Amino acid sequence: MKATHEHEWEAAPGLPSALPADERVVWQGSPDWRSLAVHAFHVRKISIYFALMLAVQAINLTAPDSGSGWKPLAEVDWKPLVVAGSLYALAMALLLGTAWMSARSTLYTLTNKRVVMRIGIVLTLTFNLPFKRIAGASLKPQAGGHADIALALNPEDRIGWFHLWPHQRAWHITRPQPTLRCVPEGAQVGEQLLGLWRAQHHGERLRTGHVPATTGHTAPASNGMLA
CATH class of the missing domain: 2.30.29 (PH-domain like)
Structure with missing residues (x-):
């Protein structure tokens, strides 16, 4: 070796x-880097948290205004959700990358x-x-x-x-x-x-x-x- x-x-x-x-x-x-990502960097728990945050934000964007019905999806401004999703994806990529580098540098x-x-x-x-x-x-x-x-x-x-x-x-x-x-x-x-x-x-x-x-x-x- x-x-x-x-x-x-x-x-x-x-x-x-x-x-x-x-x-x-x-x-x-x-270490196995995938297992390290789950057990040391908790990517599974964090991904669930991010998914819940995105779901809450999507509900807020489509919620009725002043007693009116739910907004049609075509009229919803999805930019905040897209930005939030991109930031969450970046955070997850950084965590996974750190787990991979940590496993690679460890012996x-x-x-x-x-x-x-x-x-x-x-x-x-x-x-x-x-x-x-x-x-x-x-x-x-x-x-x-x-x-x-x-x-x-x-x-x-x-x-x-x-x-x-x-x-x-x-x-x-x-x-x-x-x-x-x-x-x-x-x-x-x-x-x-x-x-x-x-x-x-x-x-x-x-x-x-x-x-x-x-x-x-x-x-x-x-x-x-x-x-």
Whole structure:
């Protein structure tokens, strides 16, 4: 795999420096941009909101004046609706484009010793998360086999919420959790991460939580497998 031009400074794709002799890459992947657009940039909810706003505006344009009947469609000035629709379409295109660029510039890496997150569209940031500094994890399944894998860090470790966005777990602001967003074949990647973590902790059990795909709330943490 060859690094793209904008990341040609990397020692290897997704890695800021060459790996030590006893470390190897186990898995690499990027978010699915369509899933990222839905779950991180909320394009589905925003498109519904825009559609409702257009419907309200259309009703207002055709509403009766002073008790008269509904205006004939041919007599309605549709320019305000066309302008509003164009602005909404532009906003949606910008959101979709941002989701695509975010996914394209992101590369998640699992080695046998750490998780590496290379993120950022304009300003590239790379976070090295050794398995020894990861206290827990949760997997949130999505449609099509994608999943979010959130990593809980040790209490003394902290990364800024805005530094991670949108690669952070929702609603965890005071204790941000770095998150591998919208990962294809997320369950398999979660199992790999669990096995690598246990290898570094000599068989200890990773504190995990399973978040059902139908809810946005965290299930209580429990000892067990990522599922």
